[in-house]
Amino acid sequence: MSSSTSLLLRAxxxxxxxxxxxDAGEAVAEVxxxxxxxxxxxLLGFTLNHRGFLGGPMKQVLAWARVAALGRHAVMIAxxxxxxxxxxxxxxxxxxxxHRNVISSExxxxxxxxxxxxxxxVLLVDAEPEVVGYEIGGSEVLTPHSGGHVFxxxxxTLAVSGEALMVPAAVRDFVSDDLAGFGASVxxxxxxxxxxxxxxxx
Amino acid sequence: MRRxxxxxxxxxxxxxxxxKMGKIERILVDVPPRRVTxxxxxxxxxxxxxxxxxxxxxxxxxxxxESVRTAADAREERALSGDFDWKGKLVVSDRGxxxxxVVDLExxxxxxxxxxxxxxxxxxxxxxxxxxxxxxxxxxHDDSSxxxx
Numbered sequence: 001m002s003s004s005t006s007l008l009l010r011a012x013x014x015x016x017x018x019x020x021x022x023d024a025g026e027a028v029a030e031v032x033x034x035x036x037x038x039x040x041x042x043l044l045g046f047t048l049n050h051r052g053f054l055g056g057p058m059k060q061v062l063a064w065a066r067v068a069a070l071g072r073h074a075v076m077i078a079x080x081x082x083x084x085x086x087x088x089x090x091x092x093x094x095x096x097x098x099h100r101n102v103i104s105s106e107x108x109x110x111x112x113x114x115x116x117x118x119x120x121x122v123l124l125v126d127a128e129p130e131v132v133g134y135e136i137g138g139s140e141v142l143t144p145h146s147g148g149h150v151f152x153x154x155x156x157t158l159a160v161s162g163e164a165l166m167v168p169a170a171v172r173d174f175v176s177d178d179l180a181g182f183g184a185s186v187x188x189x190x191x192x193x194x195x196x197x198x199x200x201x202x
Numbered sequence: 203m204r205r206x207x208x209x210x211x212x213x214x215x216x217x218x219x220x221x222k223m224g225k226i227e228r229i230l231v232d233v234p235p236r237r238v239t240x241x242x243x244x245x246x247x248x249x250x251x252x253x254x255x256x257x258x259x260x261x262x263x264x265x266x267x268e269s270v271r272t273a274a275d276a277r278e279e280r281a282l283s284g285d286f287d288w289k290g291k292l293v294v295s296d297r298g299x300x301x302x303x304v305v306d307l308e309x310x311x312x313x314x315x316x317x318x319x320x321x322x323x324x325x326x327x328x329x330x331x332x333x334x335x336x337x338x339x340x341x342x343h344d345d346s347s348x349x350x351x
Contacts, residue, residue: 021333021335021340023332025336070298071295071297073298073299074300125297
């Protein structure tokens with residue numbers, strides 16, 4: 001948490017957020033859905049709805065690379081031209097369903113233990129927004145009494161497939177059960193990965 | 203410095219004829235250039251801020267009746283329909299954070315330049331204003347401000 005304005009958000013909290021142009025102060029769309037990569041730990045972008053009560057799905061999409069900022073109120077883009085419908089591969093990636101299934105992927109440690117399944121992606125919203133972790137549900141190992149949701153920090157190296165996320169077993173020590181305390185967990189876990197040689201990690 | 207809320211509704215007088223031309227129905231501001239651009243003095247009638255010679259507590263004085271004009275472009279037409287009305291306008295930082303709604307603006311009467319924005323959450327320097335749209339006023343993030351955005 002590098003500044004007073006950084007903030008942790010669930011990616012699904014962005015659904016319904018207006019997409020606002022920095023150069024003109026216009027709300028040009030609203031977020032319909034958040035699309036995650038399954039082969040890399042990243043957001044690919046957003047599908048969009050027209051705004052207003054007659055708003056239906058838009059042809060255009062918003063690629064993650066075109067997002068200028070994510071805030072508590074809005075997704076900011078530099079200009080309306082940053083919405084894209086011309087890049088066929090991008091549109092197919094964002095509108096197709098093949099990339100969405102990081103949600104409900106199993107989370108498995110490198111010690112072979114199942115921690116639960118992904119229910120959301122956690123973003124650190126600052127000058128440069130980034131994916132910092134996952135919300136995990138159905139985690140009987142981590143929360144034996146509640147079976148509730150926990151947050152795990154995103155390791156700097158992480159294997160991701162369409163089926164599962166592979167995380168270091170050490171991640172168990174850095175789990176947080178609320179989003180408010182999660183920022184510190186992310187920092188501590190990254191520090192741990194930086195300072196502990198792989199052969200000495202549990 | 204004057205608050206725009208104090209200027210709104212003031213009668214408009216002609217310096218050339220000493221006759222009343224109307225009253226200020228709407229104060230048009232734009233960002234850029236972060237200034238008052240024109241005054242709406244009657245339905246479809248505008249006076250450029252450059253033609254205003256005095257802003258007093260009792261009247262705003264304009265050079266002459268010949269200063270009155272209609273909207274010059276599509277953006278001014280939208281302004282006359284209320285798209286860019288500043289009062290109550292949502293303020294959003296370029297980081298995507300809400301900073302309240304505009305309560306009042308302060309201007310330097312001699313230049314028409316906006317100096318300060320008062321929002322429901324606090325005060326910010328008009329130098330941070332970046333764009334004015336129908337949806338919101340976009341403001342630059344500033345870590346050193348009481349209202350960083």
